[in-house]
Amino acid sequence: MHAGKLVFAQLMEHLPLRTFHQCVARYSGRYPTLKFSHLDQFLCMAFAQLTYRESLRDIETCLRAHQAKLYHLGIRGNIAKSTLADANEQRDCRIYMDFAMSLIQTARKLYASDSFAVELEQTVYALDTTTIDLCLSVFPWARFRSTKATVKMHTLLDLRGNIPTFIHISDGKMHEVNVFDILTPEAGSFYIMDRGFTDFSRWYTMHQAQAFFVTRAKSNLLFRRVYSRSVDKSTGLRCDQTIALRAPKASKDYPQHLRRIKFYDAEHDKHLVFLANNFDLPALTIAQLYRCRWQVELFFKWIKQHLRIKRFYGTTENAVKTQIWIAISGYVLVAIVKKRLNTEASLYTILQILNLTLFEKTPIDQLVKNTEVQITMSKNNNQLNLFN
Known part of the structure; x- marks a missing residue:
């Protein structure tokens, strides 16, 4: 023994x-x-x-x-x-909090050489927010609505090893997009996020920091097509466009061109439209990157369980x-x-x-x-x- x-x-x-x-x-x-x-x-x-x-x-x-x-x-x-x-x-x-962040830095070094679904040299992060419901009478400081209390956990997940690299805990009133104000973009890295993080001015700040983002486009997006690239439709791609925003406020907040990629998901019979500020990666790689965003959803599910x-x-x-x-x-x-x-x-x-x-x-x-x-x-x- x-x-x-x-x-x-x-x-x-x-x-x-x-x-x-x-x-x-x-x-x-x-x-x-x-x-x-x-x-x-x-x-x-x-x-x-x-x-x-x-x-x-x-x-x-x-x-x-x-x-x-x-x-x-x-x-x-x-x-x-x-x-x-x-x-x-x-x-x-x-x-x-500080001690957890120091452990995260150690873990990131250990997992730095791990691969994930997309073969890419750059660091790829998935950004998302999860809510933890609380009882308002017991946790009055976390008031979200008149009858509900909530804590939000805003998380940036490094897809190499699924290590959370940034976490901010707030009450339920903090909107998802506000996390950009306390997040420092890393030049050359990719940030994958859903439509809840749509904010053109903050995206432009990220673009100026030379960081890349990939997200879903909202259905009411107003844009003007500037240029179209040929795509292989057998891969599920439907279009790969360079666009300019048409809405007055959106065009002022993000004055540069964006990349718009339309993809057909045959498995779920859905058409998905992605927006990105990277024009070098193949369109199919952009679509595959967004699919990796599901990892952060699984992370939230796993830690809650x-x-x-x-x-x-x-x-x-x-x-x-x-x-x-x-x-x-x-x-x-x-x-x-x-x-x-x-x-x-x-x-x-x-x-x-x-x-x-x-x-x-x-x-x-x-x-x-x-x-x-x-x-x-x-x-x-x-x-x-x-x-x-």
């Missing part, structure tokens, strides 16, 4: 603790930390994510049942429901954001471990293994190897395909 570290401790060894302490020092507060440190808080919340705990009482009960092992888990403080609740409410959530971000342990804005950021940190940490172990197991498989073995002392790589099963997946099983 292996007499080494517990599986949870092995997993947390991959955390850059020096960076974590720097994040804590950046947002110093008055909340006492001698008996329950920021790291204790992070580890308790990470444990809750990995084991799908339902409440603070649930976290306290499970950890106290393993009281003798807490030191070996890295938790030095006393576990109490009230202590953890106070920490989530009073300790600055930006500590965990497998992370604790639909039921919250606290009701304040700080507590909710703290839980979301630590959940993202846990997701990215597992992605980092998966790459470092060089395993073919999916993130779903690794999470299921960790859920049942956190208090065992078997090496993680051995656990993954022993439980790795070759699963024959259908092409339509998008949830599993996404994280292979």
Whole structure:
């Protein structure tokens, strides 16, 4: 029997603790930390994510049942429901936001050489927003409508490895297009987005930053055809045009020409019209890039199913954001471990293994190897395909 570290401790060894302490020092507060440190808080919340705990009482009960092992888990403080609740409410959530972003940078380097559906050297991002519905009477700070509360998670997903590179958490009143105001475009990269992000002035700002975008055109788009290129209709393409906007405000906001590509999706019997500011890539590649946008939808679906971000342990804005950021940190940490172990197991498989073995002392790589099963997946099983 292996007499080494517990599986949870092995997993947390991959955390850059020096960076974590720097994040804590950046947002110093008055909340006492001698008996329950920021790291204790992070580890308790990470444990809750990995084991799908339902409440603070649930976290306290499970950890106290393993009281003798807490030191070996890295938790030095006393576990109490009230202590953890106070920490989530009073300790600055930006500590965990900054730490999650540092983990994301590590993960991106590990997945930088991965390929995805389109053979392209440039970085490709999918931009989208998901909503998390809340009870207005319990979360009044997240008011969306007169009877509804919502938190929005605006996410930029790097399609190489499906790593979220930018996340902004807001209340439900923030419109999707406003995320452009806090997003710094990366020159030479592609940004794939749906029609909800239509804003010609912000697109022009992105164009001036030498970044490329691909999106769906609205049905009421007013334009003038400037030039048409020949297309191979057997591929599904119907037209590849250079256009100029005709609407007075739109033409003022985006004075340059755009590329308009019409594509027939035979599988769903739909005609799709794309807009882009890149005139060099083949038209079919532009259409294929937009299809990759579905990856961010799958990412949202996956994290809502497998992370604790639909039921919250606290009701304040700080507590909710703290839980979301630590959940993202846990997701990215597992992605980092998966790459470092060089395993073919999916993130779903690794999470299921960790859920049942956190208090065992078997090496993680051995656990993954022993439980790795070759699963024959259908092409339509998008949830599993996404994280292979």
